[in-house]
Amino acid sequence: DTGVSQDPRHKITKRGQNVTFRCDPISEHNRLYWYRQTLGQGPEFLTYFQNEAQLEKSRLLSDRFSAERPKGSFSTLEIQRTEQGDSAMYLCASSLRLAGTQETQYFGPGTRLLVL
Amino acid sequence: GIQVEQSPPDLILQEGANSTLRCNFSDSVNNLQWFHQNPWGQLINLFYIPSGTKQNGRLSATTVATERYSLLYISSSQTTDSGVYFCAVDERAAAGNKLTFGGGTRVLVKP
Numbered sequence: 001d002t003g004v005s006q007d008p009r010h011k012i013t014k015r016g017q018n019v020t021f022r023c024d025p026i027s028e029h030n031r032l033y034w035y036r037q038t039l040g041q042g043p044e045f046l047t048y049f050q051n052e053a054q055l056e057k058s059r060l061l062s063d064r065f066s067a068e069r070p071k072g073s074f075s076t077l078e079i080q081r082t083e084q085g086d087s088a089m090y091l092c093a094s095s096l097r098l099a100g101t102q103e104t105q106y107f108g109p110g111t112r113l114l115v116l
Numbered sequence: 117g118i119q120v121e122q123s124p125p126d127l128i129l130q131e132g133a134n135s136t137l138r139c140n141f142s143d144s145v146n147n148l149q150w151f152h153q154n155p156w157g158q159l160i161n162l163f164y165i166p167s168g169t170k171q172n173g174r175l176s177a178t179t180v181a182t183e184r185y186s187l188l189y190i191s192s193s194q195t196t197d198s199g200v201y202f203c204a205v206d207e208r209a210a211a212g213n214k215l216t217f218g219g220g221t222r223v224l225v226k227p
Contacts, residue, residue, distance in 0.1 A: 031213070042120075042202050042217030043159070056214065089157055095213065103147065103213045107159035 002026075004108035006092050012114045013082055020078045021111045025094030032075050033105060034067055036060065037089040049075060050097065082115045089113075118143045118207045122218035129193045129225045137188040137221045139203030147206040147213055148179055150188050153220070154199045162188070162201075193225045 005024045013019050025032050031050050035043035046065070047057045051072035061067075064082075069075040079086055089112050093105040119142040129135055141148075150162040163170050167181040174193075179186040190197055200222050204215040 033214075035215075037157075042204070042220050043215075045214045045216070048214065091159065093159075097213070102164055104149065104161060104164045105213065105215060106161060107151070110157050112157070 004092055004094050004106055006090075006108040006111050008111055009109060010112045010114075012116065014116050015082060015084060017082055018078065018080045019082060019113065020076055021090055021092075021113075023075045023077070023092030023094075023108060025074070025092070026096075026106060029094035029096045029106075030072070031095045031097050031103070032069055033093040033095070034075070034077055035091040035093065037091055037110070038087075043089075043091055046077075079113075082113075084115045087113055087115045118145070118205060118216050120203060120205055120216055120218035122201075122203055122221050124221060125219065127221055127223045129190075129197075129223065131193060131195060131225055131227050133193050133225075134189070134191045135193060135223070137190070137201055137203075137223075139186040139188070139205075139218055141184050141186075141203075141205050143184070143207050145181065145184075145205040145207050147215070148186055149204050149215065150177055150186070151202045151204065152197075152199050153202060159202070190223075193223075195225045195227055198223055198225045 033048040034046040037043040049069040089110045091110045092108045095105045148166045151159045163177040169178045176189045200220040204217045
């Protein structure tokens with residue numbers, strides 16, 4: 001069990017460019033979550049997947065954001081036409097949801113995005 | 117949605133001291149987790165504790181679900197305990213576990 005991994009760890013881009021982040025969850029985890037954390041704040045929920053299905057999206061996820069989880073394994077989060085307000089840490093978490101058991105989320109190291 | 121408040125917002129400790137961090141939440145919860153975010157940004161699971169008491173080494177946590185609060189105790193603090201401690205909750209039982217985080221308690225342990 002290698003934990004949740006994210007790539008890249010850091011990304012600097014210019015306003016208007018598109019960026020894509022990748023998250024590899026813990027093997028066998030059926031749920032995958034994306035959160036965003038701005039400086040000095042706690043993480044905020046963006047979206048989550050159960051297997052390959054995207055089941056919920058926050059109002060924070062504008063139409064410039066899109067997330068996928070093909071085949072229910074890794075996930076990608078794409079931001080189109082980045083804005084300076086998109087600068088944040090993007091965190092991925094995964095969990096194993098089984099009926100009748102607790103669901104603990106495990107977080108990856110995050111991707112720090114800076115939009116110039 | 118559910119509101120989560122943590123106190124104190126900042127805490128400075130001398131190495132070896134004990135401390136208590138508090139998390140208040142506005143509604144019944146199905147999930148409550150405590151995390152430590154290290155200086156590199158990694159969120160590390162400390163406890164899954166929607167109710168009851170748990171202990172792990174120098175850390176322990178108690179959640180009183182009926183009174184809608186949770187406490188995290190740090191005993192004999194060490195410099196490596198520095199960082200931000202977050203409480204996160206989800207009030208939903210069946211749907212996805214969408215964690216709502218508090219604002220965190222920033223802890224600095226001085227040698």
